[in-house]
Amino acid sequence: MSVRLxxxxxxxxxxxxxxxxxxxxLAYLSEAKRTVDWRTCDTAHAAVVQVLVVSRAELLGPPxxxxxxxxxxxxxxxx
Amino acid sequence: MNEFIAxxxxxxxxxxxxxxxxxxxxxxxxxDRERLDSAFRAFHTLKGAAGIVDxxxxxxxxxxxxxxxxxxxxxxxxVTPQLIGxxxxxxxxxxxxxxxxxxxxxxxxxxxAQADAVVRRFGQTxxxxxxxxxxxxxxxxxxxxxxxxxHADLGAQARAALRYAPAAEAFFRNEDPLATLxxxxxxxxxxxxxxxxxxxxxxxxxxxQLVFTAxxxxxxxILQDLLAGKTGAEAVALSAGPDSGLPPVARNLxxxxxxxxxxxxxxxxxxxxxxxxxxxxxxxxSLGRVExxxxxxxxxxxxxxxxxxxxLEGRFEGASTPxxxxxxxxxxxxxxxxxxxxxxxxxxVNLAGELTVAKNALGHAAALAISGGDPTALGAxxxxxxxQLTRLVxxxxxxxxxxxxxxxxxxxxxxxxxxxxxxxxxGKPARLVTEGEDTxxxxxxxxxxxxxxxxxxxNALDHGVESADARVAAGKAPSATxxxxxxxxxxxxxxxxxxxxxxxxxxNVRRVALEREVxxxxxxxDMPDGExxxxxxxxxxxxxxxVTSLSGRGVGMDAVRIAVERMGGRVTLxxxxxxxxxVRFSLPFTVMMSAVMTVEAGGQMFGIPLEAIEQTLRLPRxxxxxxxxxxxxxxxxxxxxxxxxxxxxxxxxxRDEAASANIVVTRSAGQWAGLEVDRVGDRMDVMLKxxxxxxxxxxxxxxxxxxxxxxxxxxxDLQALLS
Numbered sequence: 001m002s003v004r005l006x007x008x009x010x011x012x013x014x015x016x017x018x019x020x021x022x023x024x025x026l027a028y029l030s031e032a033k034r035t036v037d038w039r040t041c042d043t044a045h046a047a048v049v050q051v052l053v054v055s056r057a058e059l060l061g062p063p064x065x066x067x068x069x070x071x072x073x074x075x076x077x078x079x
Numbered sequence: 080m081n082e083f084i085a086x087x088x089x090x091x092x093x094x095x096x097x098x099x100x101x102x103x104x105x106x107x108x109x110x111d112r113e114r115l116d117s118a119f120r121a122f123h124t125l126k127g128a129a130g131i132v133d134x135x136x137x138x139x140x141x142x143x144x145x146x147x148x149x150x151x152x153x154x155x156x157x158v159t160p161q162l163i164g165x166x167x168x169x170x171x172x173x174x175x176x177x178x179x180x181x182x183x184x185x186x187x188x189x190x191x192a193q194a195d196a197v198v199r200r201f202g203q204t205x206x207x208x209x210x211x212x213x214x215x216x217x218x219x220x221x222x223x224x225x226x227x228x229x230h231a232d233l234g235a236q237a238r239a240a241l242r243y244a245p246a247a248e249a250f251f252r253n254e255d256p257l258a259t260l261x262x263x264x265x266x267x268x269x270x271x272x273x274x275x276x277x278x279x280x281x282x283x284x285x286x287x288q289l290v291f292t293a294x295x296x297x298x299x300x301i302l303q304d305l306l307a308g309k310t311g312a313e314a315v316a317l318s319a320g321p322d323s324g325l326p327p328v329a330r331n332l333x334x335x336x337x338x339x340x341x342x343x344x345x346x347x348x349x350x351x352x353x354x355x356x357x358x359x360x361x362x363x364x365s366l367g368r369v370e371x372x373x374x375x376x377x378x379x380x381x382x383x384x385x386x387x388x389x390x391l392e393g394r395f396e397g398a399s400t401p402x403x404x405x406x407x408x409x410x411x412x413x414x415x416x417x418x419x420x421x422x423x424x425x426x427x428v429n430l431a432g433e434l435t436v437a438k439n440a441l442g443h444a445a446a447l448a449i450s451g452g453d454p455t456a457l458g459a460x461x462x463x464x465x466x467q468l469t470r471l472v473x474x475x476x477x478x479x480x481x482x483x484x485x486x487x488x489x490x491x492x493x494x495x496x497x498x499x500x501x502x503x504x505x506g507k508p509a510r511l512v513t514e515g516e517d518t519x520x521x522x523x524x525x526x527x528x529x530x531x532x533x534x535x536x537x538n539a540l541d542h543g544v545e546s547a548d549a550r551v552a553a554g555k556a557p558s559a560t561x562x563x564x565x566x567x568x569x570x571x572x573x574x575x576x577x578x579x580x581x582x583x584x585x586x587n588v589r590r591v592a593l594e595r596e597v598x599x600x601x602x603x604x605d606m607p608d609g610e611x612x613x614x615x616x617x618x619x620x621x622x623x624x625x626v627t628s629l630s631g632r633g634v635g636m637d638a639v640r641i642a643v644e645r646m647g648g649r650v651t652l653x654x655x656x657x658x659x660x661x662v663r664f665s666l667p668f669t670v671m672m673s674a675v676m677t678v679e680a681g682g683q684m685f686g687i688p689l690e691a692i693e694q695t696l697r698l699p700r701x702x703x704x705x706x707x708x709x710x711x712x713x714x715x716x717x718x719x720x721x722x723x724x725x726x727x728x729x730x731x732x733x734r735d736e737a738a739s740a741n742i743v744v745t746r747s748a749g750q751w752a753g754l755e756v757d758r759v760g761d762r763m764d765v766m767l768k769x770x771x772x773x774x775x776x777x778x779x780x781x782x783x784x785x786x787x788x789x790x791x792x793x794x795x796d797l798q799a800l801l802s
Contacts, residue, residue: 019250022284030279046257047250050289053273054282067261071269079273 002041003048009034010060013041013048022047029055038063044072052076084184087132091177094128095170097121102170106163115158118166119148125173134186135329135366136194137176143201144169165200172197223315226292230268237267237317239299242292244311249287256289263305264504265297297504301497305533329362337387352383359387419482426478430471437467485525487565487574488516493529494536494563501540508557509544511536514564520572524646524666528574531642535576535662536561538636543580543660553657555579570668577661583612583654595620605716612654616640616749644748644798647673649690675794677760678743681725684786686765686794687754693744695759700740712753714744721753727800728779747797765792 002014003021011028013021013036025048028034036052037060038044044065049072052059059076062069101118105111122145129137144166150156172193179187223240230237241263245256260269274288294317295302302314336355356375363372371390378386444460491513498511544550544559551557562577585608592598597617598606614620618637639662643650648666667673667690675686676695696714703712703721710721721742742753765784781796 019255019285022250026279026282026284043261044257045250045255046245046287046289047255047284049257049271050274050287051282051284053271053289054277055279067257071260071266072257072271075269075271078270 003028005034006037011036011057013038013044013063015040015042017041017044017048019045019047021045022051025051026055029057033057035060038068040064041068044068049076053079081184084132084180087128088177088181091125091128091173094121094125095174095177098125099167099170102163102166105158106160110158115148115152119145119152122148122166132186134176134190136186136190137173140169140172140194140197143198147201165197168200169197222292223317226270226294227317229270230294233267233294236296237294238265239295239297239302240292240315240317241295241302241306242290242313242315243306243309244290245287246310247286247288249310250285256287256291259306259309260291260293263293263295263302264501265295265301267294267296269293304493304497329366332362333359333387333390337384337391340384340387355387356383359390363390423478423482427475427482430475430478434468434471434475437464437471440464440467480521483522484519485522486516487518487520487525487528487572490525490528490532491516491563491565494532497533498536498540498561501537505540506546507540507544507559508547509540509559509561512560512562514562515566518565518567518572520565520666520668524572524648524668527642527646528664528666531639531664532563532574532576534636534639536563539576539578539580539660539662543578543582545581549581553581567668568665572666572668574664574666575661577659579659582656582658582660583615583652584656585611585654588612588614592617592620612652613749615652616650640748641798647688647690673794674762674764675792676743676762677792678724678741678754678756679758679760680723680754680756681728683725683728684760684790684792685724685728685756686763686784686792687743687745688781688794688797689762691745691747691797693746693751695741695743697739698742700738703740712742714751714753717751719744719751719753721755722800724754724756724795745797747801750801752797752801765794 002017003024004012004014005028006012009032011025011034013025022045025036029036029051035058039061041063042065044063053076056079059073061073063073098118098121101114101121104114105118108114122141126138126141126145129135129141147156147162147165151158151162156162176187176190176193222242226240227237243256243260245254246252249256260266270292272290272292295314299314299316302312306312306314336359339355340352356378360372360375363369363375375386375390441464444457444464447460448457494513495511498509502509539561540559544561545553547557550559560579562575564577565572565574567573588611589603592611592614593600593603597614597620603611616636616639620636640650643664643666646666648664651663651665652660653663654660674689676689676692678685678687698712703710710723711718712721713719721740740755741757741759742755743759744751744753746752779796779800781794781799784792784794786792
């Protein structure tokens with residue numbers, strides 16, 4: 001599972017997150033205000049990133065994947 | 080005349096015709112949106128073409144026309160007879176230029192003044208109705224300019240801006256806009272425009288609402304090429320350097336004058352300075368920057384060099400920099416037309432003549448039969464005429480297919496520039512050598528080749544070619560050579576990309592395949608090296624230790640195989656450690672003729688594309704094992720799933736369980752499958768007709784063709800059937 005809820009209530013994105021993860025992620029983030037830990041996230045589908053954008057969830061980074069780290073994280077931070 | 084110009088002329092004439100037709104139709108029906116869009120596209124594409132051959136005057140004239148049409152499109156202007164008239168005048172002028180170029184291939188002298196006249200016409204048209212509206216182009220520049228300003232630190236590095244608003248249903252279509260962006264070369268910075276704020280509870284995560292804007296270090300044209308077909312992507316060129324607002328040709332000319340004056344070996348004489356300044360002033364004048372030209376003329380010998388420098392850097396006194404940016408939106412819908420060599424049409428006309436003769440001969444034979452002529456003589460006559468018709472029909476078929484044939488040059492010629500950009504991005508020196516550009520193939524094949532070839536070239540540069548240091552250490556030339564070649568082999572066209580890089584690291588492929596769960600350890604252990612290398616075509620495989628912006632995430636090679644197989648081709652890979660890798664596409668000469676093997680299942684004839692068939696065999700039923708609800712058998716130590724063809728196409732029927740099974744073993748997209756059929760028929764060449772009307776939605780069928788006895792043969796689409 002590339003998206004999961006940790007024992008301490010954080011959401012963890014791990015490895016390659018496909019578009020299907022967007023729904024799960026959204027469900028977790030709608031329940032409560034949660035931090036998203038994407039330090040082991042390699043790639044994320046745009047649908048997943050869109051949930052991060054819309055939810056304005058706090059992110060724990062930097063993500064593992066070069067593209068996410070170099071381009072997507074700064075774009076999210078700039079908002 | 081060089082081929083580039085020849086192509087330019089042909090293309091422009093078509094576009095002028097298109098634009099003229101559209102303008103005339105617009106005059107009839109002022110509110111025809113489609114015609115307006117089509118006219119705009121034609122002008123726009125003409126302008127782009129002018130830019131490609133550095134015909135600035137033509138670009139300027141067309142730009143003016145385009146601006147006016149853009150205003151109409153954004154409802155800020157109206158179609159008036161004057162506008163139509165001006166548009167047609169502009170096109171007439173373009174036609175005259177094209178005529179002049181046809182003679183000697185040179186850009187006509189005096190074009191600048193003529194362009195000025197055209198621009199002036201449109202100037203009046205724009206100013207006439209009240210306050211000047213923001214044109215479409217100006218609106219487009221707005222975001223690009225803003226983006227550039229926010230990232231001013233990137234300076235001259237940023238050469239193109241991209242705004243990408245994927246369609247709302249993009250995710251449903253299995254697209255990943257981020258992956259698309261990640262694959263583009265030269266990304267400098269990315270911004271994501273947030274969707275309008277909304278409560279999370281009602282937010283639909285599968286509707287794409289994202290808008291991306293980004294700056295790139297490559298030219299906008301390259302992005303446009305790569306994004307062709309993607310909806311909502313608009314790439315815009317940013318002018319290079321601290322903007323001088325000068326087109327490249329003008330820039331070069333002025334730069335040459337500056338160098339002339341800077342030559343320390345020569346004493347700057349008054350004559351030399353004067354002539355340099357005069358040339359520069361003329362250049363400015365021709366660009367309509369009259370004020371600056373006059374100022375330059377007044378400058379003395381001492382300030383000349385500094386003044387030229389100032390012009391080049393866009394800080395010359397009184398410089399009123401015109402638009403810093405030029406827009407060229409991506410993916411125009413091109414009208415479906417085919418350019419055909421007259422000779423090929425002539426061949427068809429001749430054939431039509433011969434066919435008429437053959438038809439008349441048949442009439443004669445029929446009359447003979449009715450009047451009760453000698454049956455033996457009649458039979459001989461008919462046989463003779465049948466042979467004649469066979470020859471003619473075959474010739475006709477060849478000629479018709481030849482019409483759709485294009486040289487591969489049309490796709491090859493796009494690569495040198497792209498490879499150059501990739502080399503710059505990656506910092507690995509390499510050169511591309513193309514061979515056999517004259518090899519011809521069906522239009523559909525040629526046009527579908529660009530993307531897979533691009534992926535392969537990218538991979539060769541990114542993963543295949545070593546760094547210059549590593550190459551020298553291995554005793555190779557520091558600069559890599561990549562051969563892109565095409566050749567004809569019988570009825571196949573071979574296209575190869577061969578690099579002289581490090582070859583595929585088989586051990587590494589094994590390791591990664593295991594890591595990424597592309598194959599299990601047991602399977603890998605038994606797999607010969609050749610097949611292991613083939614795993615790079617598996618979905619989700621990437622051997623790059625680090626994901627680069629160029630080759631993305633290994634989706635490339637997977638896409639390559641799918642694209643090539645869709646054309647009825649095959650991809651093979653040959654790699655030698657330390658020597659290099661060759662990726663070879665074997666493609667059908669034409670996609671319309673396909674070789675199929677006929678089979679019968681459930682009382683219906685089907686055709687299976689021959690290139691997908693590995694073998695046919697008869698298998699006793701006890702060798703077929705049941706795995707859950709599915710069946711499988713073992714062939715050469717490989718477990719192959721067995722599909723009952725009649726059953727899977729909804730044509731169930733009784734089967735003799737005692738008899739052994741007739742199986743056609745197929746391989747498509749690397750996937751093996753056995754199809755159980757009632758009978759295996761013959762091999763034949765068929766002309767494939769795509770499914771139309773009610774049949775169009777039928778899954779598992781690629782097309783139909785008619786058999787000699789009038790029955791319809793359904794050609795199976797194995798990829799769809801097996802998925």
